[in-house]
Amino acid sequence: MAIDEGRVWALQTLGPDGVLVRKQISSIIRDCHEKMANAQAEADMKHTGVYGQIWRKCLDEFVTVLGRLPSAEIIPRRGYKLVSFNGVVLFPWRFARERSADIGSRPFAVSDTRVSLFAEEREPTHQRLDIEFEHPELSEQERELLDAESKALEEALSSRSRVVVVPYASNPSALYSVDWGEATLGGDGFLTFASMESLLEVGTGSLVDVDLTDESFSDGPIPRPDLGVKGDEADGEVDGRP
Amino acid sequence: MDDRDTLFSLLGSAELPSLDAVADAFDPARLTQARFAAGLSKAKLAELVGITPAAIGQYESRVVTPRRDVLPVLARELDVPVGYFATGRPIGRVDGSEAHFRSLRSTTARDRSKAIAFIEQVWELTFALEKKVRFPNVDLPVLDRQHADPISAAHTLREHWGLGVKPVKHLVALTESHGIVVSLLTLANADVARVGAFSTSRLARPVVVVTPERAKSVFVYRFTVAHELGHLLLHGEAAPGDQQQEREADQFAAEFLTPRSQIVNLLPRTVNLSRLDELSRHWGVSVESLLLRMRETGSVSDASIRRGYQKLNHLRSSSLDAPEPVNAYPGEVPSMLAEAARLADQIGFTQIDLARELRWHPTRVREVLGVDDPRPTLRLVNDPSPE
Numbered sequence: 116m117a118i119d120e121g122r123v124w125a126l127q128t129l130g131p132d133g134v135l136v137r138k139q140i141s142s143i144i145r146d147c148h149e150k151m152a153n154a155q156a157e158a159d160m161k162h163t164g165v166y167g168q169i170w171r172k173c174l175d176e177f178v179t180v181l182g183r184l185p186s187a188e189i190i191p192r193r194g195y196k197l198v199s200f201n202g203v204v205l206f207p208w209r210f211a212r213e214r215s216a217d218i219g220s221r222p223f224a225v226s227d228t229r230v231s232l233f234a235e236e237r238e239p240t241h242q243r244l245d246i247e248f249e250h251p252e253l254s255e256q257e258r259e260l261l262d263a264e265s266k267a268l269e270e271a272l273s274s275r276s277r278v279v280v281v282p283y284a285s286n287p288s289a290l291y292s293v294d295w296g297e298a299t300l301g302g303d304g305f306l307t308f309a310s311m312e313s314l315l316e317v318g319t320g321s322l323v324d325v326d327l328t329d330e331s332f333s334d335g336p337i338p339r340p341d342l343g344v345k346g347d348e349a350d351g352e353v354d355g356r357p
Numbered sequence: 358m359d360d361r362d363t364l365f366s367l368l369g370s371a372e373l374p375s376l377d378a379v380a381d382a383f384d385p386a387r388l389t390q391a392r393f394a395a396g397l398s399k400a401k402l403a404e405l406v407g408i409t410p411a412a413i414g415q416y417e418s419r420v421v422t423p424r425r426d427v428l429p430v431l432a433r434e435l436d437v438p439v440g441y442f443a444t445g446r447p448i449g450r451v452d453g454s455e456a457h458f459r460s461l462r463s464t465t466a467r468d469r470s471k472a473i474a475f476i477e478q479v480w481e482l483t484f485a486l487e488k489k490v491r492f493p494n495v496d497l498p499v500l501d502r503q504h505a506d507p508i509s510a511a512h513t514l515r516e517h518w519g520l521g522v523k524p525v526k527h528l529v530a531l532t533e534s535h536g537i538v539v540s541l542l543t544l545a546n547a548d549v550a551r552v553g554a555f556s557t558s559r560l561a562r563p564v565v566v567v568t569p570e571r572a573k574s575v576f577v578y579r580f581t582v583a584h585e586l587g588h589l590l591l592h593g594e595a596a597p598g599d600q601q602q603e604r605e606a607d608q609f610a611a612e613f614l615t616p617r618s619q620i621v622n623l624l625p626r627t628v629n630l631s632r633l634d635e636l637s638r639h640w641g642v643s644v645e646s647l648l649l650r651m652r653e654t655g656s657v658s659d660a661s662i663r664r665g666y667q668k669l670n671h672l673r674s675s676s677l678d679a680p681e682p683v684n685a686y687p688g689e690v691p692s693m694l695a696e697a698a699r700l701a702d703q704i705g706f707t708q709i710d711l712a713r714e715l716r717w718h719p720t721r722v723r724e725v726l727g728v729d730d731p732r733p734t735l736r737l738v739n740d741p742s743p744e
Contacts (some may be wrong), residue, residue, distance in 0.1 A: 330526065331524055331526075331638060332579070333689075337688040338531050339530065340692075342490055342493070345489055
């Protein structure tokens with residue numbers, strides 16, 4: 116997807132803040148990578164579990180940073196918070212630790228929470244809100260019945276939801292890729308992307324770019340010292356001072 | 358093949374001074390200089406020659422003159438012609454407090470003495486060449502050292518040499534073209550290599566010497582040369598071990614090679630090594646130097662900088678980031694002395710004449726000039742020993 120197409124797609128999919136979202140995602144993930152890699156280095160552990168928490172860090176930072184945009188909507192989902200624009204949920208997904216992995220080869224639906232992204236849900240805490248109050252008259256059996264009813268109601272209410280997934284591949288030594296695209300979840304648990312764009316080079320954060328037309332330190336003619344033969348000159352001032 | 362006083366010596370026997378003449382004109386300072394150049398203590402030299410350490414001390418303090426039969430042994434052990442010990446030619450005298458040393462903390466007094474002996478010899482060779490060849494005038498701005506700071510000194514030198522704000526191209530060729538002698542020590546000499554680099558402005562023509570240790574990477578080498586330029590401009594009197602002077606020379610080098618006004622807008626906001634590598638190759642400085650610049654600008658945390666170093670070390674230990682050798686960059690290889698010797702040769706003053714005037718072995722002349730031995734390498738192809 117070319118840059119201009121990418122902006123158009125972002126606007127069509129996410130609404131007026133789409134362009135800003137597109138620009139900020141890469142720097143959010145870079146920043147998270149930097150911080151988690153530093154934390155891993157500071158921890159001085161062989162095990163990379165510290166860095167492994169980057170999935171949670173990215174999830175939180177998406178909400179914190181992108182949530183400030185005017186049209187952002189924060190939606191709770193099974194104990195987590197997600198940010199959505201124009202009714203489209205954004206979900207960062209660390210799909211690989213290595214450079215060469217193929218996004219399509221990695222299963223996405225490895226948890227109920229992930230599956231639930233693709234279905235409208237009322238927050239479970241809300242479902243249970245009705246019975247958070249004291250109901251001493253209800254027996255344990257009756258409570259379970261109420262829960263089952265709530266679940267059935269929830270399933271009846273659910274419908275498909277639009278999701279933009281942001282897959283990224285990284286490990287403590289490198290951030291290899293950041294992409295994004297609208298995805299649908301297949302029955303086999305794998306994602307299918309309608310389109311995909313790399314965000315790694317979008318908004319890299321340099322204030323000025325090196326003008327490659329400028330000559331580098333090793334370009335151009337080499338100056339040579341101005342030497343000359345003295346011939347039969349007498350030994351005189353030879354200290355080079357003018 | 359070496360050039361000692363043998364049957365195959367390049368100096369004819371008629372040209373060799375007699376032992377009597379050398380003994381009569383014995384210069385104790387030459388013995389000290391040769392001993393320092395060889396990196397030997399008085400005790401070690403005495404052991405090699407077969408005399409007492411006290412005798413060496415007495416020779417060097419002018420109390421006694423070496424016996425005729427000791428002179429050739431001294432010459433052999435110090436790898437100089439016997440005539441080296443005689444007076445009659447200018448000697449470049451540099452006191453230990455008049456030279457600046459990199460890596461001073463890791464060097465011994467003996468290493469520094471050896472470095473000083475080398476710098477004296479570089480100057481003596483230059484002086485001998487200047488009798489035949491006109492060198493460029495020394496062209497350095499004069500600073501008020503009492504009030505000069507490293508940053509403004511870097512700006513002053515850039516302005517004086519008309520460099521603007523772009524990368525400093527061909528730093529060593531540029532430095533030589535402004536009359537400063539630069540020598541890249543070719544000796545695979547562990548003692549002096551530990552010194553890293555040294556310079557002095559106490560001799561009439563400033564001399565900067567860089568050792569092989571600092572020449573493994575062109576970027577480290579350029580920073581080292583700029584560091585020594587900082588010393589030449591800022592510090593007349595060296596204070597061995599003065600970390601303040603070392604810091605100031607580093608600040609000078611960083612500002613001279615990468616002016617803050619320019620680099621601050623080019624540095625990435627995160628430790629992006631590929632971006633830093635791009636900048637490194639454009640400005641001719643190491644990625645480490647740019648990481649320090651990032652720390653100065655406060656654009657990234659110290660932890661990120663530390664991680665940047667860890668990444669770099671990992672890349673280097675994995676041989677994924679090989680250093681760029683100096684000889685791949687012709688503008689960074691010293692050439693002024695060799696070119697002066699070539700011009701002198703054109704008017705009949707050959708390297709052998711130069712060796713004769715300096716009373717050095719020709720190999721030493723080539724070493725200090727930084728030129729290769731043109732003679733073919735010979736090897737034994739027939740073992741004459743009986744089976």
